[in-house]
Amino acid sequence: MKIDFRAFILAWTIPLVVALLIISIWARLSGQFGIAFLQTYNSIHPHPFTAAHPALLWWEHAVGVLLDLFYAVVDAVIFSGIAALLYNRLSSDPKPPSEV
Numbered sequence: 001m002k003i004d005f006r007a008f009i010l011a012w013t014i015p016l017v018v019a020l021l022i023i024s025i026w027a028r029l030s031g032q033f034g035i036a037f038l039q040t041y042n043s044i045h046p047h048p049f050t051a052a053h054p055a056l057l058w059w060e061h062a063v064g065v066l067l068d069l070f071y072a073v074v075d076a077v078i079f080s081g082i083a084a085l086l087y088n089r090l091s092s093d094p095k096p097p098s099e100v
Contacts, residue, residue, distance in 0.1 A: 002088045005081070012080035013073060020072045024065045027051045038068070045071040 020041075027034035028051050035051060042050045049056060049064030056064070 001091065003084050005084050005088075008084040009077055009080045012083075013076040016076045017069055017072050020068060021065070024051065024068045028061045028065065041068065041071075 023034045023037060027038050031054060038051045042052075045068070047064065047067045049060045049067060051061075051064065
């Protein structure tokens with residue numbers, strides 16, 4: 001049985017992006033919740049509008065959220081695509097031995 005490549009990518013990308021959207025907005029509004037997670041996330045995906053800067057304007061926070069979501073989409077598509085390809089490759093039926 002093979003996995004539908006596009007469906008698998010969407011099934012992993014949408015929940016990841018929604019979760020990161022909630023965490024990113026909540027961290028920026030509260031100033032404390034999730035800051036450690038976002039600092040770790042931004043150490044891997046750096047941009048100038050991180051949630052750790054409290055002096056940012058509202059539109060800079062909005063750009064920061066969009067950049068976080070962009071990186072999340074790229075990561076989810078790459079890693080779920082690799083997982084789907086590996087699954088499809090490893091789960092394929094082996095070829096029967098040829099009759100000699």
